[in-house]
Each structure stands twice: as structure tokens, then as C-alpha cells.
Amino acid sequence: xxxxxxxxxxxxxxxxxxxxxxxxxxxxxxxxxxxxxxxxxxxxxxxxxxxxxxxxxxxxxxxxxxxxxxxxxxxxxxxxxxxxxxxxxxxxxxxxxxxxxxxxxxxxxxxxxxxxxxx
Amino acid sequence: xxxxxxxxxxxxxxxxxxxxxxxxxxxxxxxxxxxxxxxxxxxxxxxxxxxxxxxxxxxxxxxxxxxxxxxxxxxxxxxxxxxxxxxxxxxxxxxxxxxxxxxxxxxxxxxxxxxxxxx
Numbered sequence: 001x002x003x004x005x006x007x008x009x010x011x012x013x014x015x016x017x018x019x020x021x022x023x024x025x026x027x028x029x030x031x032x033x034x035x036x037x038x039x040x041x042x043x044x045x046x047x048x049x050x051x052x053x054x055x056x057x058x059x060x061x062x063x064x065x066x067x068x069x070x071x072x073x074x075x076x077x078x079x080x081x082x083x084x085x086x087x088x089x090x091x092x093x094x095x096x097x098x099x100x101x102x103x104x105x106x107x108x109x110x111x112x113x114x115x116x117x118x119x
Numbered sequence: 120x121x122x123x124x125x126x127x128x129x130x131x132x133x134x135x136x137x138x139x140x141x142x143x144x145x146x147x148x149x150x151x152x153x154x155x156x157x158x159x160x161x162x163x164x165x166x167x168x169x170x171x172x173x174x175x176x177x178x179x180x181x182x183x184x185x186x187x188x189x190x191x192x193x194x195x196x197x198x199x200x201x202x203x204x205x206x207x208x209x210x211x212x213x214x215x216x217x218x219x220x221x222x223x224x225x226x227x228x229x230x231x232x233x234x235x236x237x238x
Contacts, residue, residue, distance in 0.1 A: 025167035048144035
């Protein structure tokens with residue numbers, strides 16, 4: 001039951017596409033991720049997923065358009081919607097999603113993180 | 120299914136202690152609030168509540184201590200824990216909490232907002 005300083009937490013890891021848990025409430029996790037490059041196309045059949053950009057620029061590719069996110073902007077990918085996050089330079093992102101959410105959704109790849117780490 | 124720019128949304132209202140809804144996912148709302156002065160002591164018996172400060176400084180008073188939050192810091196008030204938010208100067212706050220959460224929890228006052236407004 002301590003406060004969380006997002007900038008401090010972001011100094012604790014450097015791996016890309018490897019979200020860390022920084023909070024839990026009402027069956028949801030608050031996560032931080034550093035992202036760079038292209039992620040897989042995937043979807044979460046039963047979970048909506050929020051991306052809030054803290055630094056850098058993140059593009060959420062959807063099948064019919066691209067959503068460009070800058071710091072202070074968020075986008076909610078509704079359950080079942082295919083998406084592919086892409087960042088040309090490193091971006092820092094806060095995620096809000098159910099505890100059950102797997103980062104690669106319905107896909108398994110080298111990016112899949114089965115054992116989430118708290119920081 | 121549009122992105123949300125927090126700074127733009129914050130220009131759309133000025134009332135204090137009157138949270139606006141800016142997103143919904145997995146039965147949770149994302150809200151923005153402008154706060155100034157003292158709020159009531161209250162608790163949410165069945166809901167955890169996250170406060171992320173975007174601007175200014177917010178103090179979450181608990182019965183045994185004060186939690187000082189600056190921009191980029193969040194605190195989760197667990198369900199059932201009495202708390203009293205206080206801001207000496209205007210602060211801007213992002214809230215994550217269940218759709219069912221009433222801002223004054225188990226208390227009714229002039230601050231109680233029954234009909235939440237989306238912006």
C-alpha cells in the first residue's frame with residue numbers, strides 16, 4: 001500500500017515488450033512497458049486493453065487504420081479487435097488490463113511473457 | 120473507438136470534485152477530475168480506487184498517514200479503507216475504478232455526483 005512513481009519504476013528494467021506489473025485493483029493490473037520495433041498482430045478475445053503513452057510515440061495498427069499515440073494520449077483496444085503495436089523509437093507505455101491478459105493475446109511467440117514480474 | 124488526449128479533455132470542464140468519464144474497459148471507468156480544497160472522509164466498501172496525478176499535488180489522507188502524490192505518481196486506495204483527498208492548489212487527477220463507484224463512496228454530500236458525464 002505504497003504510492004508508485006512511474007519514472008522511478010521505469011528505471012528498474014530495460015527489456016522491450018516485457019511488461020512489468022506496478023499495481024493491481026479490481027481484478028485489473030497496471031503495467032509499465034518499454035517498447036521498440038514491431039509486435040505481433042494479435043487480439044484478446046475477452047479483454048479490453050488500454051495503452052497510455054508516457055514517453056515517445058506508439059502506433060497501434062488496426063486492420064483498418066493506424067492510431068498514433070503521443071505522451072498523454074491513450075487508446076482502448078476493445079476485446080476481439082486485432083492490433084499490432086509499433087514504435088520506431090523506444091516508447092514508454094502504461095497498460096491497464098485484466099489480470100488474466102497475456103501480452104500476445106491469442107498468439108504465442110518469442111514476445112510472449114507467461115510469468116509476469118512485479119516491480 | 121477514438122484515442123483520448125488527456126490535456127484536451129481537461130480543457131472541457133472546470134468544476135472541482137466532479138469527475139468526467141473519458142474511457143470504459145472491462146467494467147472499469149477511466150475518469151478525469153480537477154480537485155481543489157478538501158473532500159469528505161469516505162470509503163468504497165467493494166471497490167479499489169486508483170488516483171494518478173497529472174498536474175499539481177494531491178494528498179490522500181488515510182487514518183494513519185498522508186500520501187503525497189505529485190505528477191506521475193499514483194496510489195491505489197484499497198476497498199474499505201477510509202480516505203480523504205485534499206489539494207491546496209488545483210490538481211488534475213486520472214482515476215481508474217469500477218463503473219459502479221460513487222465518488223463519495225458510503226457518504227452522501229454536496230460533492231456526490233450521481234449522474235456521471237462522459238466527455
